[in-house]
Amino acid sequence: MRRTALDFWRVFWFLAAKGMRERMQYKASFLLTVLFRTLSTTMDFVLIAVILARFRFIDGWDVFEVALLYGPVTLARSIFDAFARELERFEHYLVSGDYDGILVRPWPTVFALLARKVDVTRIGMALQGLVLIAIGASQALPAGTLSPAGLAYLVLVLPLLGAMILTAISMATAAIGFWVIRIDDLYVFTMYAPLSAAVFPLSIYPGWLRGLLHTVIPVAFAGYLPVLFLLGKGGSGWVLVASPAVALISLWLAHRLWLTGERQYHSTGS
Amino acid sequence: MNQHRSAPAAAISADRLAKHFHIAETGRGVTGALRSLVSRKSRLVRAVDDVTFAIEPGSFVGYLGPNGAGKSTTVKMLAGIMHPSAGEIRVLGMSPQRQRQAVAQRIGVVFGQRTQLWWDLPLGDSYELIAAMYGVSPALAQQRLRRFDEVLEIKPLLDQQVRKLSLGQRMRADLAGALLHGPEVLFLDEPTIGLDVVAKAAIREFLREINASGVTILLTTHDMDDVEQLCDRILVINHGRLAFDGTVPGLRTAAGIPTTMHLDFAADLLCELPRLNGDIRATRDGRRVTVAFDRSRVSAARIVAAFQDCGEVTDIQISEPNIEEIVRRVYTA
Amino acid sequence: MNPSMHRTLRTYAVSARMSIRRNLQYRGQHMINNFASAVFGFMYIAIWRAVTVSRPPIEGYDSQTLTYYIALCQCVLWITTFDRSGVQIAQRIRDGSAGIDLMRPLGLMGLHMSQIYGVRLYNFAFRSLPMAMIFGAAVGLPLPGGGAPRLLLIIPAWLLAMHVGATLNYLIGLAGFWTVETGWLYLSLQTLILMMGGCSLPLELMPAGMRAVAAVLPFACCGYYPVSLYLGRGGVEVLLIMFAWAAALSGLAAWLTARARLRAEVVGG
Numbered sequence: 016m017r018r019t020a021l022d023f024w025r026v027f028w029f030l031a032a033k034g035m036r037e038r039m040q041y042k043a044s045f046l047l048t049v050l051f052r053t054l055s056t057t058m059d060f061v062l063i064a065v066i067l068a069r070f071r072f073i074d075g076w077d078v079f080e081v082a083l084l085y086g087p088v089t090l091a092r093s094i095f096d097a098f099a100r101e102l103e104r105f106e107h108y109l110v111s112g113d114y115d116g117i118l119v120r121p122w123p124t125v126f127a128l129l130a131r132k133v134d135v136t137r138i139g140m141a142l143q144g145l146v147l148i149a150i151g152a153s154q155a156l157p158a159g160t161l162s163p164a165g166l167a168y169l170v171l172v173l174p175l176l177g178a179m180i181l182t183a184i185s186m187a188t189a190a191i192g193f194w195v196i197r198i199d200d201l202y203v204f205t206m207y208a209p210l211s212a213a214v215f216p217l218s219i220y221p222g223w224l225r226g227l228l229h230t231v232i233p234v235a236f237a238g239y240l241p242v243l244f245l246l247g248k249g250g251s252g253w254v255l256v257a258s259p260a261v262a263l264i265s266l267w268l269a270h271r272l273w274l275t276g277e278r279q280y281h282s283t284g285s
Numbered sequence: 286m287n288q289h290r291s292a293p294a295a296a297i298s299a300d301r302l303a304k305h306f307h308i309a310e311t312g313r314g315v316t317g318a319l320r321s322l323v324s325r326k327s328r329l330v331r332a333v334d335d336v337t338f339a340i341e342p343g344s345f346v347g348y349l350g351p352n353g354a355g356k357s358t359t360v361k362m363l364a365g366i367m368h369p370s371a372g373e374i375r376v377l378g379m380s381p382q383r384q385r386q387a388v389a390q391r392i393g394v395v396f397g398q399r400t401q402l403w404w405d406l407p408l409g410d411s412y413e414l415i416a417a418m419y420g421v422s423p424a425l426a427q428q429r430l431r432r433f434d435e436v437l438e439i440k441p442l443l444d445q446q447v448r449k450l451s452l453g454q455r456m457r458a459d460l461a462g463a464l465l466h467g468p469e470v471l472f473l474d475e476p477t478i479g480l481d482v483v484a485k486a487a488i489r490e491f492l493r494e495i496n497a498s499g500v501t502i503l504l505t506t507h508d509m510d511d512v513e514q515l516c517d518r519i520l521v522i523n524h525g526r527l528a529f530d531g532t533v534p535g536l537r538t539a540a541g542i543p544t545t546m547h548l549d550f551a552a553d554l555l556c557e558l559p560r561l562n563g564d565i566r567a568t569r570d571g572r573r574v575t576v577a578f579d580r581s582r583v584s585a586a587r588i589v590a591a592f593q594d595c596g597e598v599t600d601i602q603i604s605e606p607n608i609e610e611i612v613r614r615v616y617t618a
Numbered sequence: 619m620n621p622s623m624h625r626t627l628r629t630y631a632v633s634a635r636m637s638i639r640r641n642l643q644y645r646g647q648h649m650i651n652n653f654a655s656a657v658f659g660f661m662y663i664a665i666w667r668a669v670t671v672s673r674p675p676i677e678g679y680d681s682q683t684l685t686y687y688i689a690l691c692q693c694v695l696w697i698t699t700f701d702r703s704g705v706q707i708a709q710r711i712r713d714g715s716a717g718i719d720l721m722r723p724l725g726l727m728g729l730h731m732s733q734i735y736g737v738r739l740y741n742f743a744f745r746s747l748p749m750a751m752i753f754g755a756a757v758g759l760p761l762p763g764g765g766a767p768r769l770l771l772i773i774p775a776w777l778l779a780m781h782v783g784a785t786l787n788y789l790i791g792l793a794g795f796w797t798v799e800t801g802w803l804y805l806s807l808q809t810l811i812l813m814m815g816g817c818s819l820p821l822e823l824m825p826a827g828m829r830a831v832a833a834v835l836p837f838a839c840c841g842y843y844p845v846s847l848y849l850g851r852g853g854v855e856v857l858l859i860m861f862a863w864a865a866a867l868s869g870l871a872a873w874l875t876a877r878a879r880l881r882a883e884v885v886g887g
Contacts, residue, residue: 022417022420025417026414026417026418029413029414029417030414033406033410033413033414034405034406037405037406037407037410037446111399112396112399113399115361115364115366115396115399116394116396116399116401118364118365118366118385118389119364119365119366119389119392119394119401120389120418121386121387121389121390121418121419122386122389122418123386130414130418131403132403132405281366281367281368281382282367282368283306284358284361284366284367
């Protein structure tokens with residue numbers, strides 16, 4: 016029986032709905048979780064807002080422009096967190112042997128793995144991302160630095176591309192686990208640190224880090240480069256085409272690495 | 286209608302199956318570690334070595350072996366988790382290595398200590414998900430669950446989160462989950478481990494029914510009662526090779542451990558202990574005679590008849606050798 | 619020293635040593651993690667550099683000073699927070715596996731505080747110091763400002779910072795007697811320390827309202843005060859503030875411990 020992409024999505028939505036219903040039963044805890052997640056990411060932005068209240072510009076970006084960068088990346092992150100977080104627990108699957116349970120399902124293994132957990136409370140972060148975009152747009156639209164089309168790109172397209180790139184990074188890191196097993200610490204270097212760095216204009220970082228974030232861990236295409244162009248601060252329109260291309264290519268590369276790693280698993284077990 | 290049906294193809298077959306691992310030898314201490322970086326010496330471990338068997342559809346096969354013998358490696362290869370180093374595997378006519386998803390659609394797997402259900406969701410949701418994943422219509426899924434519920438009693442568990450279930454409940458739930466999509470072959474890895482007597486009985490009855498309905502079952506276990514009550518065939522693997530392939534009685538014979546008969550007499554014996562040409566070994570302790578014999582060589586009736594002249598028999602007991610002893614005997618053979 | 623006091627202190631020493639030993643087995647992983655943690659420090663340094671470039675110093679802070687400030691904060695944080703001991707204690711209290719003798723409330727607090735201290739001491743050696751070396755190599759770290767006599771201020775300050783952080787952590791552990799949501803409490807505490815403790819920006823650079831709030835909270839003891847003293851800012855008055863907070867929090871902890879004991883007796887441990 017051939018599986019179509021529609022089947023996969025149906026199962027993901029099913030999981031999201033079930034997960035929601037399950038969480039809602041513990042209303043207090045659910046609200047607390049969403050609230051807290053939203054607050055903690057807001058705190059990070061409040062910090063930069065406080066700094067910029069005093070210092071006005073960070074490498075030529077004011078607080079509203081930073082919000083327009085912070086927002087889409089946060090949105091991307093919330094989508095990624097909701098659906099693809101299980102990849103980060105891959106070390107556990109390898110160590111406990113639970114990965115065998117993934118392999119006996121009639122599904123591609125990545126989807127079977129992701130389908131183990133869909134956490135809808137993470138969407139709370141999406142609200143914060145949207146609020147930030149709204150704040151930024153409230154200045155940029157009237158001032159003419161951002162066009163309505165640009166805003167649409169920021170809200171609708173960029174977060175999806177960002178989620179794809181994050182998924183690719185996560186998948187590639189997890190794939191390394193097929194050889195090395197102990198990858199939990201690796202995630203800090205490949206995901207958490209770059210993600211924290213990606214919400215600020217990449218021009219503030221030293222050259223080697225900038226290079227890294229444009230190539231091996233291409234979060235630059237999930238935020239900085241497109242926003243740079245859409246705000247008229249630099250770059251060329253090619254960025255709007257390059258970003259989707261980078262997203263697709265990195266997913267494809269990550270998947271190939273995954274398949275290679277899986278072959279390794281088939282031959283040596285765990 | 287075709288009257289001449291060809292012999293059914295084996296449900297599971299392995300042909301000269303082998304699995305080798307290269308274990309890197311790391312020397313001890315710092316110098317050893319450094320040396321291993323340079324020399325890369327490794328030794329070859331033959332986890333599974335030249336194993337051949339064929340299992341007909343509808344069989345219930347017990348797969349025994351000491352730990353580290355290659356049991357779980359074999360099952361992993363059959364389920365498509367691991368790829369063999371050499372040899373061929375066929376499950377339902379397909380290669381689990383090359384057609385993993387197609388095979389997965391038609392087999393069920395239950396790992397004794399790990400669950401494949403969704404931990405945080407109510408059990409009913411897990412079943413809905415499984416039905417959706419395997420393309421089972423809700424109506425059919427309901428029908429099957431109702432049937433499973435008759436023996437496994439999972440209905441009261443449907444609203445509970447899987448992580449809140451006890452081990453016995455979870456095992457029953459896992460079994461139902463593995464069979465929900467109507468697989469033709471079921472692989473079970475130590476399904477009764479850690480369960481109490483009642484839970485084991487329920488699961489065994491369920492497996493019997495499932496097998497009777499035509500599902501081929503391969504059961505890996507250390508529990509000899511499982512084997513005795515369920516399996517019509519036994520494979521014993523040791524040091525990567527098949528030490529035995531046959532039936533439970535055949536295993537007894539192969540192990541060479543005799544059946545024992547106790548005869549209690551009303552009064553002291555009036556005769557010498559018969560020997561029946563060396564087919565039996567009899568010893569006497571007071572008014573009880575213990576006879577050790579091979580069931581396939583001499584029947585119990587003959588023995589009783591041979592003792593007729595020794596006096597009045599008040600009680601006869603026959604005990605089969607403990608299958609643990611038998612298996613141990615085969616392991617150490 | 620009477621024998622029972624001697625025995626008690628020995629117990630605390632053993633408890634602390636056990637914490638250290640427990641963490642020692644992961645020191646390889648922790649070392650790798652140090653580099654990862656350092657990245658966040660470098661990020662904030664980059665932000666501050668970009669923000670203060672070609673500007674005159676504000677409140678005495680220039681780009682270089684802020685770099686040192688952030689780096690030192692990253693080091694001090696490992697002895698004031700970044701430690702889940704409190705949450706673990708709370709969990710053990712909840713499932714009763716701690717087997718604590720609740721008849722001696724001081725024993726309860728001493729036992730757990732010594733456990734937390736063990737972690738802090740380990741962290742100082744295997745987290746703070748290596749982090750200092752990493753930052754020192756990357757951006758340079760100054761020697762304590764003001765020379766040797768100031769060490770009389772700086773060393774007690776860092777010890778007090780460790781104590782305040784440990785006590786706050788212990789309070790989270792105690793919360794386990796009353797609530798299940800200790801994980802959230804810990805995260806909230808960490809956020810408060812990072813925000814209000816001046817770990818991402820010094821108090822002088824905060825907006826007036828925020829600065830006022832931060833000044834009356836104990837969290838500055840976990841970051842701003844010890845680092846400022848190290849950099850040569852502030853004097854004895856800072857040390858006195860830290861001491862006052864340490865005493866107040868310890869008193870609160872002792873009182874709450876007694877109440878916890880009462881509650882446990884009522885509820886049934």
